[in-house]
Amino acid sequence: MADEEEESELSDKQKVEIAKWFLLNSPPGEIQYVAKDVKSILNDDVLFDEAASEAFPVYNKSHLICLALPNRSGDVLVTSFSELEGNAFLDPRTTQVATVDHVKQVCTGVRPAADEELPSPYIEEYRCSLDAEILKYVEEAYPKGVCSVYCANGKDVEGPGADFELAVVISAARHSPQNFCNGSWCSIWNVEFKDEQQTVEIKGKIQVGAHYFEEGNVQLDAKHECKDATLFQASDDCAVAISGIIRHHETEYMASLEASYLSLPDSTFKDLRRKLPVTRTLFPWHNTLQFSLTREVSKELGIK
Amino acid sequence: MDAAMGLMRRIPPKHTETALSALLSLMPHHSSDLLSQVDQPLQVMCDVDCGKEFILCEYNRDADSYRSPWSNKYHPPLEDGSLPSLELRNLEIEANDIFAIYRDQYYEGGISSVYVWEDDNDGFVACFLIKKDGSKTGQGRRGYLEEGAWDAIHVIEVGPEDENTNYRLTSTVMLTLTTDNESSGTFSLSGSIRRQMNMRLSVADGHLSNMGRMIEEMESKLRNSLDQVYFGKTREMVCTLRPPSEVVQLRMPES
Numbered sequence: 001m002a003d004e005e006e007e008s009e010l011s012d013k014q015k016v017e018i019a020k021w022f023l024l025n026s027p028p029g030e031i032q033y034v035a036k037d038v039k040s041i042l043n044d045d046v047l048f049d050e051a052a053s054e055a056f057p058v059y060n061k062s063h064l065i066c067l068a069l070p071n072r073s074g075d076v077l078v079t080s081f082s083e084l085e086g087n088a089f090l091d092p093r094t095t096q097v098a099t100v101d102h103v104k105q106v107c108t109g110v111r112p113a114a115d116e117e118l119p120s121p122y123i124e125e126y127r128c129s130l131d132a133e134i135l136k137y138v139e140e141a142y143p144k145g146v147c148s149v150y151c152a153n154g155k156d157v158e159g160p161g162a163d164f165e166l167a168v169v170i171s172a173a174r175h176s177p178q179n180f181c182n183g184s185w186c187s188i189w190n191v192e193f194k195d196e197q198q199t200v201e202i203k204g205k206i207q208v209g210a211h212y213f214e215e216g217n218v219q220l221d222a223k224h225e226c227k228d229a230t231l232f233q234a235s236d237d238c239a240v241a242i243s244g245i246i247r248h249h250e251t252e253y254m255a256s257l258e259a260s261y262l263s264l265p266d267s268t269f270k271d272l273r274r275k276l277p278v279t280r281t282l283f284p285w286h287n288t289l290q291f292s293l294t295r296e297v298s299k300e301l302g303i304k
Numbered sequence: 305m306d307a308a309m310g311l312m313r314r315i316p317p318k319h320t321e322t323a324l325s326a327l328l329s330l331m332p333h334h335s336s337d338l339l340s341q342v343d344q345p346l347q348v349m350c351d352v353d354c355g356k357e358f359i360l361c362e363y364n365r366d367a368d369s370y371r372s373p374w375s376n377k378y379h380p381p382l383e384d385g386s387l388p389s390l391e392l393r394n395l396e397i398e399a400n401d402i403f404a405i406y407r408d409q410y411y412e413g414g415i416s417s418v419y420v421w422e423d424d425n426d427g428f429v430a431c432f433l434i435k436k437d438g439s440k441t442g443q444g445r446r447g448y449l450e451e452g453a454w455d456a457i458h459v460i461e462v463g464p465e466d467e468n469t470n471y472r473l474t475s476t477v478m479l480t481l482t483t484d485n486e487s488s489g490t491f492s493l494s495g496s497i498r499r500q501m502n503m504r505l506s507v508a509d510g511h512l513s514n515m516g517r518m519i520e521e522m523e524s525k526l527r528n529s530l531d532q533v534y535f536g537k538t539r540e541m542v543c544t545l546r547p548p549s550e551v552v553q554l555r556m557p558e559s
Contacts, residue, residue, distance in 0.1 A: 224489030
């Protein structure tokens with residue numbers, strides 16, 4: 001009882017931290033369900049709102065969630081690259097800025113981007129060419145993929161002579177709670193244009209998650225990082241080369257995921273539990289009497 | 305409580321322990337419900353008498369001590385900790401010996417413990433536990449797994465002895481496995497499933513043999529559904545997100 005009293009004195013701050021932990025560990029597409037349960041356990045709307053207002057933006061950005069723009073002009077991806085002041089996110093393709101309600105996970109407003117929010121014409125040329133190539137690739141490779149290309153660094157560079165960085169973001173999510181299954185694929189490619197070396201360095205991070213929960217709870221969590229490089233060329237040539245590299249690495253990664261799944265039943269899983277005993281026949285339970293008799297006999301003979 | 309169980313169905317199984325302790329601190333008045341309804345990874349202790357490890361669970365706990373199936377003593381020592389009757393203790397000893405052989409044949413290592421105790425209605429209850437660390441630093445003989453844990457909990461309620469006796473088995477398997485290599489990064493699957501099985505069996509073959517067969521069948525079923533159904537479903541999901549290249553190539557000529 002003493003324990004209970006002690007524990008019920010959990011500070012508000014600790015409660016908020018615990019609530020945030022649950023929210024941030026929600027599987028893809030399930031944060032709203034988790035939020036509902038957390039809210040009912042906390043039983044304190046002020047604390048819940050505090051936890052939600054801190055956890056949702058982080059979750060939304062790390063899961064690269066995609067929200068429909070209210071004017072039906074497309075979607076906006078919630079990412080750290082597109083984030084502006086005050087819950088606003090830039091969609092470079094339509095040069096619009098969307099205001100996002102993180103906890104409800106909807107866009108509440110949209111306005112045209114101001115000039116200073118957009119990259120210089122020089123950068124925009126590279127960004128726009130790459131966006132066109134990535135869009136082609138994503139439409140081909142992902143049945144329901146969304147992508148965007150942002151300027152991550154040096155958006156005001158006016159022309160050759162300085163470094164800049166673009167970020168390619170690809171997000172594909174599938175939520176089918178009626179089939180007890182949710183999943184998401186997120187890839188982020190940082191593309192650094194090095195003016196002095198005349199090279200383009202590419203770093204990718206891919207994260208894939210899936211949750212299957214019909215009479216159980218099974219989750220996949222896969223991560224991969226890779227690097228590559230190409231030459232700094234004209235915007236069109238760069239776009240083709242970079243999207244080719246991304247396609248190559250993502251295809252390879254997909255193949256290695258398949259390979260990991262294929263090696264499960266006969267090799268990986270075997271280190272946990274074999275399908276059949278080492279003897280390759282079912283365990284001789286009918287002989288267990290003999291086992292114990294042998295033991296008795298050994299005991300009596302003092303063999304042990 | 306419903307909300308708590310709802311959360312446990314969604315939080316990644318590899319975070320079960322953290323999630324459970326978080327829930328316990330948020331809802332201390334539900335602690336006994338939480339502890340009995342949420343399965344958590346098994347803990348192990350060393351029997352000071354024989355140096356062998358045994359598995360801890362609610363069924364061998366009395367106050368803050370746990371009874372070892374090897375020496376029948378509580379750790380840390382507990383005066384008048386409850387013990388099974390002599391008859392059941394004999395069954396327990398035999399069950400531990402045979403289950404250890406079974407465990408070794410299927411798991412090639414690992415730890416097992418069996419606990420038996422009286423039931424309220426003239427029968428008894430037996431709990432069979434297995435814990436295996438299949439990582440390459442643990443007992444993974446093939447060395448594929450960076451991390452690999454399998455915990456199995458089988459609780460069998462055995463009805464009063466009759467011509468045919470009722471056996472009611474509830475089994476839970478919790479597992480995590482992670483592979484990690486240069487070309488494919490980290491690949492981690494974790495899961496937890498629970499199933500029940502009821503049987504009426506003749507006691508002619510003995511309780512141990514009946515219970516053993518049920519557990520063996522159940523474990524094979526659980527392993528199979530984790531492998532085929534549960535992992536298979538997550539694989540299907542990945543393939544709908546981004547179909548493997550062969551599929552894309554096959555589709556191209558049509559479009």
